[in-house]
Amino acid sequence: MSEDLSSSELPQTDLARRWYIPYEMELMRRGAILVILICLPMFWIASLRGDGWQTIAMGLAGGLLAVWALQQKNRDIMLVSSALILFSGLMQAFFALEVKVAAIDVWYSTITVALGGGGLWVLSSPHMSRWLSSRLELEEAERGLARNNKLSPRWKAATTHAILLHFVVIVLVPIIWIIDVAFSPGQSASGELGISDWTITHFDAVLSGSDFWTWGLNSVIVSIGTTMVGLMLAIPAGYAFSRYKFSGHGIMMFSLLLVQMFPGIIILVPYFMVMKTLGLLNTSLGLILAYSVTALPFCVWMLKGWFDTIPRELEEAAALDGCTTFSTFWRIILPLSLPAIAVTALFSFLAAWNEFLLALVFNTDSSMYTLPVGLASYISEASARWGDFAAMSLIVSLPVVLLFIFFQKSLIQGLSSGSVKG
């Protein structure tokens, strides 16, 4: 029995030696591709600077050479390409120190030095050199296979974190910048970060000036008005669409969908004409009417979806107990639907709070601006008050962002099912 086992094991273990590729090879392959990828934006930056493309070209050559050498398992070329990458990173750091250190140089140098140095380190290990010259012992190959199994998920997770962190940085940089501008003195859009000179003068100016309160009040009136009008129209309609199959049911549902598909621009010009003729320009009512009907189809669809999940038996029981149609709706269905109504309300509130184009076209008088148009007016071609803008935009967006994050799950569900972007 034991003899049988050992005889069947023998070719397998031999296979292990033939199959074994050190995980370092995979890492170096990924590293080489990474170097090529980071060289592409660096070339663009070098072209903006009008200088320094030679070092990047060196890095790119190293990366390309490494890919080829890894394919060929050519150790000498691998060493040369690693050295090229390492040298490119060092040169970049050296030149940046001479002129001015920018974050992007630090980023490029760190990655290339780490990868190039790592490549040299890995290639000079005895294990790798034995493997490359096919002098690896059987036991070592088996241990290597086990090690690969352990290393692979770790490096995978590390790669995921590295990619995600890059995206997080890209997301956070503008936010950090605007916070810095809000707290820095002066009205310039300076790129110098630092908390040493932070003051709250801009917040002071914004909160004690009249702009913020006027525009904020307009925005609050318009958003709350939109929510109220929208809900008053959408709740009964959603309920009826869910429960009754009256004549014209299908065509009315279809017309809701159709409105959803109208691009805003086709409505913009005639809206303007109608509002102007009716004297509704520069009023809150004009915006409320326009917004509530824009959000209406989505609200109706979302509420209909909710009402569909409420069992009909509830209403039948209520009817048996002598409730009229309206009181069934009012006393039984509405209280059950409060969560869905809250999310719909939040959606129409946020949509109205953030809308820009209609507010820009309809309310041209600065005392009737909503916050979006008012904030944008701080940054005009003639004069840009970046400090005040930054402070006010932090005050405006903080509650919105918190609401969004707090309700993200239900909002996202509703939004992606109803196909509307906030």
Place this chain on the structure above:
Amino acid sequence: MKYFFWIILAVFLLPVVSAQSLDVQSDSSAAGFKRVRVSVEIESFSGNGSLEFHVSETFHSAVVIIQGQAGEMTQPQVGEWYDDCWTSNNSGLNWTEIHRDENGQAHAFYSSPQILSIRCDLTGISQSKEDNLSVRLFDENQELDRIDTAIIALTADVLPPPPDSSPVLFAIGSIALTIIALFGYLRWKDRKSMNRHGLAFVLPAFLALVLLSFYPVAYGMVLSFTDAHEESIGDEEYNGLENYLDVFTSGGFLRVLFFTLVWTFTNVIFHVGIGGALAMLLQQKVRGKLAYRTLLLLPWAIPSYISVLVWKGMFHPEGLVNVLLGTETDFFSGVTEAQTMVILVNIWLGVPFMMMSISGALQSIPEDLHEAAKVEGVSDWARLRHITIPLLKPTVVPLALMGFIWTFNMFNVIFLLTNGGPQLWFGEPGGTDILITYVYDVAFVKGELGLAAAWSVVIFIMLMAFSWAYTKGSKATEAAV
């Protein structure tokens, strides 16, 4: 119930059309509205040169100044060009229409040592907004000789009287009555069923929908055949297909259409690509998944106009992007750079939505499929290609169409970042204008509402055609697979 739709269409198109043909009088001679008269006196200047008007740092128009006699150039009458200009060689005592060459470029002639006066009515000035006017005089070598600035305020002081609202009220009233009558009829038809109760619940919403959505759309289509202008609302007259001819023959049409398509496709491809990749990364077992997800969601949670303006500040010549990249570039000076930047900013804005939507779809893919494939030793890449992507397709295909329509209609990003510039000449689309931002310019800067309505209809038809072809195409590929 097919005829139901046509009844609605017919009954409410009727009053719209009749409202248009009512002849409403209004004072169309109210000059000054969205027009500013500028008089410039130039003393002690010799040789040739040019005079430029800039409104809020945007080039508006120029007059070429030539020392000598007027050649064979024509002197168009008032109203033939965007800007009416006059010159005078005796301190504005008698004005004569300015000379223009075959391209419409204005030329002012003088013989030294006289004083030269130039007077222009600048069109397209926003109302109720302070604008900085600067007049720049350049000498023969294109070098700035002198500059003078002024502030234009309150051009809305000379607004024409508000237009008569009765035709619109009449149209709205008759539509409302028609709808109510229609619901009455439907209720009578359903009188024997419980379903009749539903109609009363739907009526308010449907009334609002028809009055505030269908009526304006129909009105817009009617408008596109008229010469409606912001200066003379209520005074429209039909001009047939003239607006549509204008749209298709206007200089920038193909250029704007091309950039709109580049803008839309690039954005959608990157939104879906990056969003999908991030969704798949977050689908794995990663530590701090919730933190990553929340942080990556921020561009969607922040109001988009704020993010766009923040990016505008970041791209400022002294802004953070230049500091981080160690460059000193004005990112919005060249057309290609500006186009790249607006697209990058919009990619930043749009990725989270796609990420979350695709994330939702990924969660609905059964785990077992992947487990089974893993046991069989299928590689990550093959699993992505043969399991994940085919199962994502039913979600991503309509999502991409939605993204297409939104991006096509995305106004905020370009309006706030570049306002269509660079190379923004009056009456022509700028380097980064897409269709929708250009329509805004036509309607609310130039004030040509009829022409803008025609542009809107053309855009609408293009979007409809694209959606139809896309749905058709994706169904065909589905069938083939």
